[in-house]
Amino acid sequence: MTDTFQTQGRGQRYDDITRTVGDTPCVKLNRIAPDHVEVYVKIESFNPLGSVKDRLALNIIEAAERSGQLKPGQTVVEATSGNTGIGLAMVCAARGYPLVITMADSFSIERRRLMRFLGAKVVLTPKAEKGIGMYRKARQLAADNGWFFAAQFESNANADIHEATTGPEIVADFADSRLDYWVSGYGTGGTVSGVARVLRKARPECKIILSEPHTATLIGSGEAQDRNDDGSPNGSHPAWSPHLIQGWTPDFIPLVLQESIDHNGFDEVRPVDAEDGMIWAKRLATEEGILTGVSGGSTLATAMEVAADAEAGSVILVMLPDTGERYLSTPLFEAIPAEMTPEEQALADS
Structure with a gap:
């Protein structure tokens, strides 16, 4: 040695x-x-899926499970530039939740392919609508379908995992x-x-x-x-x-x-x-x-x-x-x- x-x-x-x-x-x-x-x-x-966002992905799901916001088998939806989506795809695959990602079509192709490989569905939004466009699409899909909106930009679970x-x-x-x-x-x-x-x-x-x-x-x-x-x-x-x-x-x-x-x-x-x-x-x-x-x-x-x-x-x-x-x-x-x-x-x- x-x-x-x-x-x-x-x-x-x-x-x-x-x-x-x-x-x-x-x-x-x-x-x-x-x-x-x-x-x-x-x-x-x-981290297992290659980014810092694995941390928040795990904590958002676990916090929602503990609070009862996320029910067994319920679909999770989130807006992301890619890394949070990849982290969520890992967690959702391991826990048995369907996942839908909204992402502006300007982000790298390998990110959307990785999420799809992990079982997620990826809905692309126009580049011209920027980040706010993919965010609004995720909120709309959650409201229309009764899905759990992960809300990484607002969730207390995001900063909490870095404090912990x-x-x-x-x-x-x-x-x-x-x-x-x-x-x-x-x-x-x-x-x-x-x-x-x-x-x-x-x-x-x-x-x-x-x-x-x-x-x-x-x-x-x-x-x-x-x-x-x-x-x-x-x-x-x-x-x-x-x-x-x-x-x-x-x-x-x-x-x-x-x-x-x-x-x-x-x-x-x-x-x-x-x-x-x-x-x-x-x-x-x-x-x-x-x-x-x-x-x-x-x-x-x-x-x-x-x-x-x-x-x-x-x-x-x-x-x-x-x-x-x-x-x-x-x-x-x-x-x-x-x-x-x-x-x-x-x-x-x-």
């Missing part, structure tokens, strides 16, 4: 796939981080270390709202840095979201424009995210360009051997900006929400050939 091999020290038998959600690793970056700081990444692709799992995991992993910055993007806002509840109490010295697309500065604009009486969004946010960071920043401010806006859930919000995110995702893969998507690369790009100005010895933790395999049909992989390059062909012919 080599010195680098270490067992996890826990059993590997589980009653079903949903029991494997959580306990994702924090891994130090050794080749691309600036020398004066330590940078770690929390790799959420270690993600936050304590971070605190435990850095119990004997500095933790000066935690950097995250946002989609529903569940990760930041839930983790902030924990870090504000357990590690108040840790600065929480949020990142959002430079063309969709919902928080950075300072403009409030127009809402209906029930708290649901009433149309698109005026600061939103299309961007390439799938899963981030829908065209409305989710109610789950509003908690962080209203209650000091972050210290700073920084805009990021998706092109920079793709550069850092590629560097992370080729120089550290860690695979993430555009959202993870964009979070890392923001963290590297923070690192440049950070005090020597600072420790920075970066959330990587999903795996790069969700982006094979997107610009992230556009320059990666499927056939042999001339150099590879020369090796084949030698």
Whole structure:
């Protein structure tokens, strides 16, 4: 056995796939981080279906089962850019619930194919209707058919699971270390709202840095979201424009995210360009051997900006929400050939 091999020290038998959600690793970056700081990444692709959204998918279903909102065999419906839908497809397959997903047709093809492979039905909504369009379609289907609307953008179960799992995991992993910055993007806002509840109490010295697309500065604009009486969004946010960071920043401010806006859930919000995110995702893969998507690369790009100005010895933790395999049909992989390059062909012919 080599010195680098270490067992996890826990059993590997589980009653079903949903029991494997959580306990994702924090891994130090050794080749691309600036020398004066330590940078770690929390790799959420270690969840069973490859993203941080496995956590909220499980908790939304289990909370609805406990409350009686979700009946045995009842259909679940949700609006998603893909990762929540994939997580829900896993949980619903394991628990025996039919699942219908609404998703704008602009999101990557592999996401809808994965959900269908897991047994879900995927209803596509027009790109022009943006995130609010798929959200309204899911609400309509739930109301018309008596289905359970998972409501990830509003459900308390979303942030609660990060308060119960993600936050304590971070605190435990850095119990004997500095933790000066935690950097995250946002989609529903569940990760930041839930983790902030924990870090504000357990590690108040840790600065929480949020990142959002430079063309969709919902928080950075300072403009409030127009809402209906029930708290649901009433149309698109005026600061939103299309961007390439799938899963981030829908065209409305989710109610789950509003908690962080209203209650000091972050210290700073920084805009990021998706092109920079793709550069850092590629560097992370080729120089550290860690695979993430555009959202993870964009979070890392923001963290590297923070690192440049950070005090020597600072420790920075970066959330990587999903795996790069969700982006094979997107610009992230556009320059990666499927056939042999001339150099590879020369090796084949030698």
